[in-house]
Amino acid sequence: MSTLADTAQADSAPTTILAHGNKLPDSPAAAPFRPWRLLHGREGAVFLLALLALWIVVSAGLSFSGSYLFPTPWASLKALWLSLPELLKGTVSSFLILAPGYLLAVVAGIVWGLLVGTTPALHRLFSAFSRLASPIPPTIYIPYAIALLPSFRTAAGFIVFVGAFWPIFLNTTAGAGSVPRRFRDNALILGLGRAEYLRHVVFPAALPHIFSGLSVGLVFSFIMLTVAELFGASAGLGRFIQLYADYADYPRMVAGILYTSVVVLLTTGLLERIRRRALFWVR
Amino acid sequence: MSTTPATTSADTGLQIEAVNFAYAGTPILSDIRLDIAAGSFVSLLGPSGCGKTTLLRLLAGLDRPQSGSLSWQGRPLVGPSLERGVVFQDYSLFPWLTLSENVEFALSKSHPETTVEQRRITAAEYLGLVGLEAATAKYPFELSGGMLQRGAIARTFALGSKVLLMDEPFGALDPLNRAKLQDLLIAIWAGSSPRKTVVFVTHDLDEALYLSDRVVLLGSTPGRVIEQLDIPFPRPRQRRELSRTPEFVALRQRIDERFQQDLIDRIEAESLIASVAEGI
Numbered sequence: 001m002s003t004l005a006d007t008a009q010a011d012s013a014p015t016t017i018l019a020h021g022n023k024l025p026d027s028p029a030a031a032p033f034r035p036w037r038l039l040h041g042r043e044g045a046v047f048l049l050a051l052l053a054l055w056i057v058v059s060a061g062l063s064f065s066g067s068y069l070f071p072t073p074w075a076s077l078k079a080l081w082l083s084l085p086e087l088l089k090g091t092v093s094s095f096l097i098l099a100p101g102y103l104l105a106v107v108a109g110i111v112w113g114l115l116v117g118t119t120p121a122l123h124r125l126f127s128a129f130s131r132l133a134s135p136i137p138p139t140i141y142i143p144y145a146i147a148l149l150p151s152f153r154t155a156a157g158f159i160v161f162v163g164a165f166w167p168i169f170l171n172t173t174a175g176a177g178s179v180p181r182r183f184r185d186n187a188l189i190l191g192l193g194r195a196e197y198l199r200h201v202v203f204p205a206a207l208p209h210i211f212s213g214l215s216v217g218l219v220f221s222f223i224m225l226t227v228a229e230l231f232g233a234s235a236g237l238g239r240f241i242q243l244y245a246d247y248a249d250y251p252r253m254v255a256g257i258l259y260t261s262v263v264v265l266l267t268t269g270l271l272e273r274i275r276r277r278a279l280f281w282v283r
Numbered sequence: 284m285s286t287t288p289a290t291t292s293a294d295t296g297l298q299i300e301a302v303n304f305a306y307a308g309t310p311i312l313s314d315i316r317l318d319i320a321a322g323s324f325v326s327l328l329g330p331s332g333c334g335k336t337t338l339l340r341l342l343a344g345l346d347r348p349q350s351g352s353l354s355w356q357g358r359p360l361v362g363p364s365l366e367r368g369v370v371f372q373d374y375s376l377f378p379w380l381t382l383s384e385n386v387e388f389a390l391s392k393s394h395p396e397t398t399v400e401q402r403r404i405t406a407a408e409y410l411g412l413v414g415l416e417a418a419t420a421k422y423p424f425e426l427s428g429g430m431l432q433r434g435a436i437a438r439t440f441a442l443g444s445k446v447l448l449m450d451e452p453f454g455a456l457d458p459l460n461r462a463k464l465q466d467l468l469i470a471i472w473a474g475s476s477p478r479k480t481v482v483f484v485t486h487d488l489d490e491a492l493y494l495s496d497r498v499v500l501l502g503s504t505p506g507r508v509i510e511q512l513d514i515p516f517p518r519p520r521q522r523r524e525l526s527r528t529p530e531f532v533a534l535r536q537r538i539d540e541r542f543q544q545d546l547i548d549r550i551e552a553e554s555l556i557a558s559v560a561e562g563i
Contacts, residue, residue: 182371185345188363190392190442200388204379281378283424 071251080255086240087259093235094225094263097153101160102221109165109217110210113172114198117206123173134170138162139227146232156228163224164217171216175209176202208282211275218271222264237263295356296321296480297342297446302351304337310505311337315351317499317508321445322478324469326491326498330542334506335484339448342482343369355446365393368444372451374431375438376423382410382434383419386441393442409437412471429460436468440475447472447481453490462522465494473518488538492531493520500538502545509545512538 052073059072071079080087116122138159145155179202187197203210229238237260244252297319304312311334319325327335340346341353344363353360355367369375376385386406390397397405410419413433423431432452439447453461472481485491491498492514500509512534516525525531 182373182375183377185340185343185363185369185371186375186377188345189343189365189367189369190389191363191365192392201377204377207379281422281424283378 068248068250071254075251076254076258079249079251080259083240083252083255083259087237087256090235090237090240091263093233094229094237097156097228097236098160098221098225101157101225102164102218105161105164105168105217105221106214108161109168109213110172110203113169113210113213114176114202114206116169117173117176118179118198118202130170134166138224142228142231152232152234156225156233159224159228160221163220167216167220168210168213171209171213172206175206178209179205208279211279215268215271215275218268222267226260296323297482298352298354298357299338299342300352300354302338302341302348302353304334304341304346304348306337312341312348313505313507315506315508317511319480319482319497321356321480323496324472324481324483324494326483326485326495327501328485328488328491328498328538329501329506330486330503332506333501333503335501336450338501338506339369339450339482339484342446343367343448345369365442366444367446367448368439368442370432370435370439370447370449370452372454374423374428375435376431378423381420381422382415382426382437383407385434386410386438389438389442406441409441410434412440413437413467427460428456429464432456432464433467436464436471440471445477445479447479449481449483451484451486454485454487461490465490469494469519488535492535492538493522493525498538500541502542502549504549510541 055073059070059075062070063072116126141162142155142159145158146152149155149158183201183205187201192201225236226238226241229236230242233239237256241253241256241260244250244256297317299315299317299319302312302315303310315338327338329335337346341348342360344360344367360367376382377388380388383403383406386409387399387402390402390405394402394405407416407419410416413436415430415433415437418426418430418434423434426434435452453464456464468481472479483491483494495514498512498514500511501507502509514534516528516531
């Protein structure tokens, strides 16, 4: 009978303790097969593969029975390849709306947020309006914006701006208002003026909050952009998806969804990289 | 103005006159009267709740008392200024700037006429003074607590402040680093010319006795001056010998007893009031 000491010196293969205290011999040949051990650390990839497998199975089954609503991955990729020129032109068109709208929201949101967050009088002036206007989804302004503004581009740009402005502004205000007291004290002792204080102390100190706002604002921008394009664009990624949905060309439509997803992921990924570089000092 | 022939030492230092401070109705400081001679090293010693941090903030000009006045060299304090630099317990360096950039930033405010290059050299000098010449390009998150406090001290020296207000600067450090920084502080203080005035807040009795010319005992709730004691030991002070000196031991015991007495007085005062109410 092997003792506990012997077991402790045994090799790393696990031993199974039976109910009455005896142990199975711990030779490698007798080690139990545990396939789920391989999963450890790779669960995420396995889940994605499982979803892909599900897509293949469901879509293959449906198309076999004659339905075209759910294209196979292969059909979608083929459609993607064929639509690339159109999609690339659409990307340019969409970004010509997204970029000005988002970047304007970044500048306005940060500047106004820093001012409001550090000036009690401005805060009192603006907070009532802010509380009323910020929760309203800019999507409901879309028909009016299209009717009122000179071009679709400006209307969509305006909607993108409003969608991104509020998260950026609110987060910046929160960040500016939560600058640690010792930084304020330092600035006072050093005799910093208002502008210097905002630029050299409040802005860097509030950057973590600001970047949260930028991330949320970017996601909202894409949502506003695609919805606006569904309404009235003549080009662009949202328009592409809507168009082929109208034609019931589902492989192309799914291709559009896949492509747009990649574009969004690349853009948010870019923001994430910028954020990590800018916030290198945060612990 | 009057034709006073010579200024007394009190006029050339910090004067705190009948200062009262309350926050949200709670009294924090009660009738504080203190004279701190220029060039001296004075410790404010007291338990938590005695308002010593508040008193330091008043001296820095970061807060205003409800009544009474504070003045430096005869002139009343109107607000924060470069003349009175502060070293906080939780480091006053900006985390998004390197050590050198932190000091350079301070220099750009205290010596605006200098060039960027001049400031960089001066910053390196001050950081070398505190033993950080190898860490000038490091960011605060890369440094230990001891190094950060050295950096904070270097920055306040770079400001050229005549008064150094220090709020338990070594409180968060381990005993070895605390001892090293105490020695460093004394060395650069002794080497400063003209001698800087240091107001050092601490709750560590041994630290106060080792570092200061004078110790001000502050009682708590509300903060008030219980007693002031001169520390007569000659400098430079050696820790080992000092701890064996009978005067040191006696002084230490005296201060301990004084605080104990004050605490018991406070407890009795509260229970006295309570018992009278019960009698009604």
